[in-house]
Amino acid sequence: MGKTRTRFAPSPTGYMHIGNLRTALYAYLIAKKDDGDFILRIEDTDQGRLVEGAVDVIYNTLKDCGLNWDEGPDVGGDYGPYVQSERMGCYLDYAKQLVANGSAYYCFCTEEELDARIPKKEEGGDMIRRYDGHCRNLSKEEVEAKLAAGTPFVIRQKMPKEGTTTFHDLVYGDVSVENKELEDQILIKSDGMPTYNFANVVDDHLMGITHVVRGNEYLSSSPKYNLLYEAFGWTPPEYIHCAPVMKDEHQKLSKRNGDASYQDLVKKGYLTEAVLNYIALLGWAPKGEQEIYSLPELVKAFDLSGISKSPAIFDPEKLKYINAEYIRALPPEDYKTHAMPFIRSAVERDDLDFDVLCEVLQPRTEFFGDIPEKLSFLNCRPDINPELYFSKKFKTNAETAKPALEQTLSVLEQLDEFSVASLHDALFDLIETLGVKNGWILGPLRVAIAGVPVTPGGAVELCAVLGKEETLSRVRSALAVL
């Protein structure tokens, strides 16, 4: 048995959606779990749907996520080229091989003939037509003659009429279909290009792919693939079909619905590692209770038996939770690097202690994009609603706030160093001297300098963030209206 080789084979038609990325992740994990190779192949046979820059999005996303490929268009490898449009030479020859051994045949039916002979019927909202095998029985002479005359043709796979075909899937087990259900699908189009189904089989075989990981929309066409392998005398790969990632009970996650893509999530301030961790868990369950996994840990823990057969709904709440876990685990410098652009977008002033600000923000950040709304009070001196001074628990209100703030102000005026530690000491000394509850002093102070009911951090931290000058100015102006 050779090395495990998996591939990720996207078509560059847009962006990386979460489902795509998960398929790539699983393919990567399956290969790496076995010390195998992960291959990137670009399937760009549909030139009409190519989107500018889409290949770069694929490269960048995979690189960001650390899903490094061992072979691919840019890094090369022994099985190239890795861009399907550059492999066009070989497919027709392979198809002819199948014609020669009786597993495929030339078909000269035109669209018009088909419409006349077997009009499409509506079934369940789709227009359906099953090819009738008209050209299966053409004599060798007829075929030769048409080819010689230059009649346009396609090559179709000749499906057995009887019996059943079974293939084994590592997730779904054995799947069988009656051969009579199988259509004589087109292998080579009239322009000489292979269809996706055919190119896929040939490429996977030529590239030595041992495990095919893909969405389960291919589950029902897999028997056809296997019949193709059989016709060539090739060994079929192992199949791992994955249930889709859903937006809700009915719809898949998709760009068309405006659903979050990987890039969108990153832009909103989600960490790559967290996104990857979350999507690994969407449709796969580890053995134990652990749910925070780095990529190397995933490689170790990944196990095919944990892959789910049913669709999974993408849950933004759970992603937020996982992301928050990652954010809290960040070293403070890294947190600051990530957070500063978002802080800057909300805060216009420069004279704040951003280290302290980051310190109070870090345990309160679920994703970086939620930072700005927490910080608007930092920009200018607040207008204070006196009701904010009221607290049942600390027996405070606008009346008690006045003496409390006066006492506090005189302490703060004496204090030179506005660090969290020195502010804490000074204010708690005052609290002890007065013999009051912490909240009797600290509650009103927080309101006076912030003016909003909810702030990241308490009075002590906020004083440190604002600095002496701004703090005193805010306390004085709060006092002035009491």
Add this chain to the structure above:
RNA sequence: GGCCCGGUGGUCAAACGGUUAAGACACCGCCCUUUCACGGCGGUAAUACGAGUUCGAUUCUCGUCCGGGUCACCA
């Protein structure tokens, strides 16, 4: 419509013939606490339905219902 696949709390999911049917997110309550978070403790909440096999079914079989996929010279 034919065929294929699936169906455990709101969500992700464990349990692969015997459990009081895990755990996590969300939600609710309590504690901690200078607000909010973090943290700690506790709570509400599930085997789609009906038959069968079995001493015993979430688990095996069949039917029903529900959902998804597929049936292209698209990938």
